[in-house]
Amino acid sequence: MKNKTLKKMMAFTLATFMAFSAVGCGNEDVTNTPATDATSESVAETVEETPLYNVGTLPIVNEPVTIKILTQDVTGRPFTKAADAGIWAWLEEQTGITIEVESYPAEELKTKLPLIMASPDEMPDIFLRCDFKETDVMNYGQNGQLLELDSYIEEFGTNIQVCFDNLDYAYGASVSADGHIYALPSFNGSKTLVSYSMNKEWLDAIGKETPTTLEELYEVFKVIQTSDANGNGDATDEICLSGDPKTFKRMMLSTVGINCYWPWEGCLFDAKDDKVFFVETTDEYKYMLQWLNKCYEEGMLDNEIFTQESAQLKAKKEANQVFMFNGYMDPENTPVTGGMFPVPLTSEVSDTPLIAASAPYQVATGAIAANTEYPEVCVLLLDYLFSEEASKAAYWGLEGVDYKVTDEANFVIEGLGEKDGFIGSRNYKTAMIMPYWNRDEWIQPATTEMGRALNEIQGAYSQVAFQNYLHFTNEEVDQVNVIAADLGLYLDDHYVGFITGTYDIEKDWDEYVKKCQQMGADELTKIYQTAYNRYYGIE
Template identity: 25%
Template sequence: MKALLWILLGSITLSCVLGVRSEKRDATERTKNVLTYEHSPPSLPLPPPGKLPLVTEPVTFRVFIPSVGFIADLKTNAYVRWIEEQTGIHIEWIETDRVSARNKLLAMFASGEYPDIIFGANGTGLSTQDIYRYGRMGVFLPLEELIEKEGYWIKELFDTEPTIKKIITSPDGHIYGLPAVFTDDYHMTMRQKAWINKKWLDRLGLAVPKTLEELHQVLQAFKKFDANGNGDPTDEIPMAGATRNLENVVLWLMNSFVPAGGPDDSGDPLLNNFEFIVDGRVFFSANKKEYREGLRFIRRLFQEGLVDMHSLVQDRSRLRFFVEGPVNRLGVVVSHHPANVATLSEDPRAPLHEYVVLPPLIGPEGKAYTPWLIDAVIKVGELVITKQCRYPELAFRWADHFYRIESALHDKGIEGVHWERIPQGKFFFAFNGKPAKYRYLKPLAQEDNAQLNMGPGWTRDLKNEFAIDTGFSYEEFLYKSTQVYEPFKVRRYPFSTVSISDRDLGEFYELRRTIHSFVMEASNRFIIGELDIDRDWPLYLKQLEQLGLSRYLSILEKNL
């Protein structure tokens, strides 16, 4: 078992060599990076910001887009047709699959022949760092002047969500890409959750625990008695998780001591996060005395057989085996949502319906936390305008229109077919507990070809303003479960939206992977007793420093 837990430390060096045609201009021009175009744009009259259509005579833009599942045919797509009717802009789509999108873009950049616009840029494989780099090279236009002069709906976004503008601003002060902001995807912002078997609690006459000590008592009862009611008091697994960061039982429990866990945005699902923003500064949790005390308590749960030891090495698919076998054997499971370990079903007898959310548990110091991944619902740079665009003001106004509530609505399908506004005189409750504004009429399927589901935009609270379906609604279940976590949220370091400088980028990638791998390896070794929590703690702290923790945190702080 110990051998399985040994995670080999490695380091990665990311080489950020991008094949872009060199531009002949001096360093001063490159630094200032004012709005410059390949050709002087002709004069084009535009209506006042916020007014549609944008043109009276047809104008065509060439737009590069990675294909996704909900787009059957862009030429006949209902949402695309609606956009053209609203704006008057015709789009010549340059389609490609997601796998080859990045390579095709790099080839275009190298050739010097660019599209006017790149739509759904995150889906092309362009990272925040790529957009910043190409912006400084002059391939992508800075947009802040256009936002100030021509923006309307995007300004409404900035006024409502003030942090967004700062998030999308590059280190040089320019904005090169327009974001997609999914503020209605509430449960995605707090993904580190646990679920407890309410059926077992009821059978044993127990309540959902609110403190860590109450959980300890509940797990003891699950282990001692026949909680699943099959006549065998020895087959219950009180609590379990898996190796993926969203099923990490150690770090879910750690949040009763100090903030910990959740994805670190490295792309590796086995790596966990230990960086948070507290009082405006970077906070690293895995070297704090509270983290050590958390390890001490969690080790106790493992020693008593209350947490399945396989949680440290098993894939989450094994959790489904425990839940959906001949009898449900699992009392508490850590996962983003219970459909990860149980089949989604409206049948109230299905194992999924045995679970309710387990809130963050108050620890010995009277505190509890949960990682808040607010940047996880923000895609930086979903649309960029290249320097070869002849009408950049018009291109921006076309992009600005996607931040309308009407645009977000029509990306949910055809009005009157897939959804409708609530008729006057009728009343339904929405997911957010308020009177619903809209209701679904039929599910949106791929063959309907009525959605893009990508590109810039702002959803507001749209998904939660739809009427609750009759019967079981999984969206409502997740929404209300996430509300339980709301008072405990602590913001995770915004890895996915911050722009690390070129000078620090390679070192940042290497340090993040090395430190996060080491912390989880050492944590598991402390828990199984391979390391002594008292004797080996000072050595653990020393090794963290030797791996470059201070330098790593200085990079994060500098680029925040």
């Protein structure tokens, strides 16, 4: 701060000096003399009296300024460019900024981004949705490629500050492990969760109540096995339990009270009473493996569970051959009726129903290049995206173009334009190309029976897995990667092996736990604990 006032004063003196020395040249020439950015701006402020930008009011700029934006084509359509979205024109109108958009599909962007970051000439002013990893953001920030936003947010970030005040996780989601903010997240308002559904019609057919524990579930499976629960005349085609290989493990872990959503690869951690623990050597995990092993041996578990692709699983689900799986089949879109969400199962080792959930935000969706000519304007533009009207436009599209409001009081909307039902009621053209803060009250009520049931279950039992919140330093990431690479493979091998019977849970368990520790499980736990303490401010 001090430095800044000093700079301004110097600039002012410089300007006066120049004005004196350039007698007869006129004001215009003074402002045009080649000086550093800071000086010329201050000169403009002091001499012309019209500032370049306005804080807190629209338009953001008083004279046209061109800002280059790099973003992603997140449409899942090959030839639809984010650059063509209508929202840019709307933003230009609102802010007075001329926006130039460059956009690529995710895969292309992934290859191009490091190159763009390395060549200052190609850098945009603002990066939106560039899929920066957290550690990348910190590296780029510390290398001086991305602008450190801390002081700018204090000075210009009116909307962002409102967001920080309203969402308790917002600041934590924005700050890197070194305590600085280099990029801003998007706040979805909704979480992604590992939910599972069962088939009520099957239960009715075999005359059983909805199971509430793993043990009861096993009894239900037993009956399903010997009966024709799906009523197609074949008593042998029923699969009791299946799922997507990735999500399945998280789904089963929640039944033994362990909350994991992330990461998909490597080693799992959970925390209880501020103590982080390594999941895959716990007794709960062992109990889960034993239970799954029992199911596998008796043919209740889909024997393709570890290998199947989504198309295969989909075919089974659509043929009404699966009783319980992660996700659900909505009777309005699929031939399978009878899907329902049970109260999350508990078990002998856990008595709290639980659904694992992701954090309701995505990190590092908006960042600013450090070498931009107009850092203040960029910050103001980024900040504007978190305002009510811009967030609404970014997330839901433009009223009258992309949607119409059917219920003014509760913001219930109906999609307009291309009615292909993509991404809910949102318009795919605007959705997900920029950061936003989607307010809770804008979330649309579910349109289907299943959707409503899911919301209810989610509201009652979902908990955000703590790993979502953590930030790691570079050294920590390096250490984690080294250990997790080998350990992850070992764990995956044993996870499958214990269930399919390649390894004997009773006989090999102690050996397995010892091996995990040898391979660095304890060290990993320590690193996670450090990151945990840092996030929650525990000394």
